[in-house]
Amino acid sequence: MFRGLTWDHPRGRHALEAAEAAGGPIAWQAQPLEGFESAPIGELCARYDLVVLDHPHLGEALALGCLRPLDEVFDASELAAIADRAIGPSMASYVMQGRPWALPLDAATQVMARRADHLATPPRTWDEVAAISRETGKVALSLAGPHAFLSFLSVVQSIRPDLDLRDGDRWIDTDTATRALTLLGELAQRSPASVSSLNPIGILERMSSREQDVILCPLIYGYVNYAAPSRPVPLAFSDAPRMTADGLPSSILGGTGIAISTRCTVDDALRAHLLWLMSPEAQRGFIPDHDGQPGTSEAWLDPRVNALTGNFFADTAATLQAASIRPRHDGFIAFQGAASALLREGFAAGTDTGLLSVRLEDLFRASHKASTEVTA
Incomplete structure (x- = not known):
């Protein structure tokens, strides 16, 4: 064997x-x-x-x-x-x-998960997600482990769908990075504390239980098991949010x-x-x-x-078809973890998004073990 x-x-x-x-x-x-x-x-x-x-x-x-x-x-x-x-x-x-x-x-890719008993129709754009977050306080971000950085990358790809980061030979321009950080930072401030330390499985477990504190997670790796009718509360999954109503649903594969x-x-x-x-x-x-x-x-x-x-x-296939490949260079795994920790701390402290952007870029460049030039 x-x-x-x-x-x-x-x-x-x-x-x-x-x-x-x-x-x-x-x-x-x-x-x-x-x-x-x-x-x-x-x-x-x-x-x-x-x-x-x-x-x-x-x-x-x-x-x-x-x-x-x-x-x-x-x-x-x-x-x-x-x-x-x-x-x-x-x-x-x-x-x-x-x-x-x-x-x-x-x-799999990051998609949207919701409690259909609270939200019959999924939001389509990030603006609609933000409105639900302000109205309910029950919109969660997946930030534990590497997922804060992966959520950031997903929003970046929503802003810049042309940006191909898979080879680890380029980084994100400052305007795009700060725009994505601002969007996520505002959502993070209202994300329920009950799921702040949970990985995607933990968040989906909680959402599909009898708890009522999370009704929407706009970016989370999809697990078909939590849509099963046998769950206490089967979740509804749909495409990831778009920047504009006619844009593509962007996520990280x-x-x-x-x-x-x-x-x-x-x-x-x-x-x-x-x-x-x-x-x-x-x-x-x-x-x-x-x-x-x-x-x-x-x-x-x-x-x-x-x-x-x-x-x-079928309800999430379009997001998977449009998903982006994350960097894969030697050193990326450690960088992904360090970048996520930086973002969690920055969101919690309300750190200036411009400063967060600079620190992320510094971490990225340090992650290259060989002296390879990377471009924006």
Whole structure:
């Protein structure tokens, strides 16, 4: 059996464990969602044959040389077929240095979550979100862990949809950064304290309980499990806010992919199993039937899958199609955490947005281990 590591949530583990129970060649273990921060990717790849990761870890992994490029494992036609079926930039996010490094098993991005019993219709623009926040005091931001910075990046992309940050070779112009910080800072001042320390799973758990203190989270990584009719209060998910009513819903891509470590010697059984996980059969059936969140367009738009999930997939697919890939350079993971801490402290203290913008840029430039010039 091959050894695999995934993350500890029904969305991350149930389908893979069910595949193992059905005779699959991978024995899966799980770690907490934040596990990569406590055990670096190099250490995990030294212990596991397959690792479920998200795309920002690629820079560190490639610097360490601990992943096997997938064009050594699969035919070009097989990879092209997976890329054609992947939703939004899910496959593209795992291509770096011109080579693919993971299969887009699971797709996610920041979307809007709301209590439909309090808000029958979702707001469309950031101005409408701000109005609900002022009126109710029950609009939460997801700020814990790396999410303060990821929310900032999402608003930046809403202002500047042309800005491509994926290679970590450029930063954000001052005007855009301060505008995004001003918008988020005002919302943060009114965000309920009850969820300030919670990750997205914790916020969604609270929103889908009997508590009444959060009725809207405008940017949070979507989890289909919280739209399930079996929840005490099923949540309604919709597209992320836009800057203008006719703009695109902007967000920062999440999701996870299956990567193969260099310690792994791939055989035909493993290769066939990985291709099956990405097949239409598994993506539209097995994975969503076992609490998973598939990575292909056909699954996200499938009527049966949507009928089971309160239309979660169809109602957020446009946001995923337009999602942006975050920086992936070696050093980004540590920067993401430090930038989020800076933003949380700055929002709480009411720090001048211009000063916050300068400090963010300083952190970004310091995150580059090599002396690479980055541009605005």
